[in-house]
Amino acid sequence: MDLTYTAEQEAFRREARAWLEAHVPREPLPSFDTAEGFQAHRNWERELHAGGWAMVPWPVEYGGRGANLLEWLIFEEEYYRVGAPGRVNQNGIFLLGPTLMEYGTPEQKARYLPKMASSEEVWAQGWSEPNAGSDMANIQTTAIRDGDHYVVNGQKTWASRGAFADWLFGLFRTDPDSERHRGLSFVLVPLDAPGVTVRPIAQLDGETGFAEVFLDDARVPVANRLGGEGEGWKVAMATAGFERGLMLRSPARFQGTARRLVELYREALAAGAPLEPSLREAVVRAWIDAEAYALGTYQTVSRLLEGGKIGAEASLNKIFWSELDTFMHETALRILGDRGELLPEAPAAAANGAPGVGRWLDGYLFSLAGPIYAGTNEIQRNVIAERILGLPRS
């Protein structure tokens, strides 16, 4: 065990930090769930890509930097330290990209990965349907073969980034007589194809981060299928496993929030705010859990670098970070006290001497989605119980 960085890793950190400090926008970009913010974030992704930082662990030929996972962690630490923008193409770069690397043909990799890395093509997820949420095997949208095309009919919903994205990936029933996990295929659908209608859905925070996607005789080339016909479930599980467990939420994100929470508490204390005694313990707890998540990730990466794999333990990870995120934001709102419900534009949002409300409320609303998306935490608990602990299926 050696918890120090090598000289090369330190040099990598300095290089990443220098680039980010020189390029990260001074003012936060508008939310990527608005039309204006989406474009601004796409522009930022292009800049990242031009600098060679868009996909640190990807091979250079696909627009990556060819670095290893430890260097990726270091990059993420620097990325969150400097407060760089959220990754608008996370569905593509963190979820679909790694799946393409594992299951894509050489042609598919060459076709999709470089434009994903540059965010010339931004991706939405198409898993859920009105009757297939936690029960994803109940997918009913069909993709029926007609020559070298699939004809797609049905409805996807809660498609993250669907409102403004260019492409959608998801599971479709290619065998109409099949049931449950069988007969599904993983297909990539251009959202500008005839027969595709996207209807944005306003979220809890008022923005349009996800959408319904209606498919009405939309024709999609068979070449857009990832993996074998009828093998979509296996491909989807790969998307849901390795990269969800590791990449979707890197630890620096939560360490950054924990640091801001500590600062918020100290400023409130210094300003004489009436703080409940239990808040002190809550701040400590948030810090400890953010540390635990970071350390656990380093252990996982050490294991992966020596040939290990991520399996069902991705579910432990997802429960831990999503509950931590909510807890940290709840704690921040409690510190803000009576101003915790104010929007940033409220005249009293920035109090005299006391810390301003910042984006804590926004962050809280966003954190509440965490236990729901990427598989509800109830589904994750079932996975842990059955596949890690070995309890019988329900």
Place this chain on the structure above:
Amino acid sequence: MRFAFTEDQLLLRDTLRDFLAGECTPERLRELWETGTARSPVLWSQLAELGVPGLLAPTEHGGLGLDEIDGVLLFEEAGRAALAEPVVGTAAVGVPLLASLPDPAIAAAWLPKVAAGAARLAVGHPVSPFVEDAHVAGLLLLCHGDEIHAVEPGAVELTAQPANDPSRKLFSVAWTPVDATRVAAGSEGTALQADALDRGALACAAQQLGVTDRLVALAVDYARQRQQFGKPIGAFQAVKHQLADVQVRLDYARPLVHRAAHSVARGAATRSADVSMAKIAASEAAQRAAKTALQVHGALGYTWEQDVHLWMRRAWSLEIAWGRSAWHARRVAEALLEGAAPVESFGFEPRT
């Protein structure tokens, strides 16, 4: 950067795990409760053959010359087996304390005996009013203000303080500090006391991991067998989700404990905060495991005959030993919020 154990470290852990699975069974622990001491000289000498008491002692004194990174895995095994022998006072705290005293003659006189299993150690520290395992100690290391005294059993008067866990033996120790027993004082004494606390808390945190893992295993075994409504109770989500939550807390306590072991072994500036975080997280996992395992076992778990309570009581007593969670949370708060001691945000704000 490599946050993983070596093959040798894992092998040593497996050796101890296998040994304890055979020799430190619940039946054996219950038999020991009926003896006066609840300690087994036979088991202790077998542990000495494996090198456990002297694992942190230098090789020239008969020890294994290993460090806390090796040790943390072994203490986890002690917790898994609910081992009642004085591993914390002797192996985790007493040995490194003796080895760090300004007068090397004390280490030279005692460490070979300790490593050979011929003498056990007990440590009296201001964090607790009681001294654990004082009844079997060949030498007591007792704090007095900023001083540390090495006191032989004949010079102390022990009053037993029976505790909830029949395996836990606590004593009030009456003694009179004299110049002849003083082995450290002043800033040196203070530093050694702080060091002892970190080592004791780390060993308890590591044991809590093993306790938690065992409690989950017991509950899972039972939930797979016990049938109600025509199926194993482990098929019900109400049972599954409780156990999954314990597993989440366990799996994220473990890296904190391993980091704390690294920090103590390397003398990192952040070691006190790191140890406290580890003990809080590991104890929380263990407390939750104790309640959940009891609940899953139902009325059977509430009996004296069922073994769940061996680990349940151990989870409670280890939470108290070497600083309760509230004590450690206060220490982390003072470090984090008031700058009383260095704190690291791993990787994010690295202290290099």
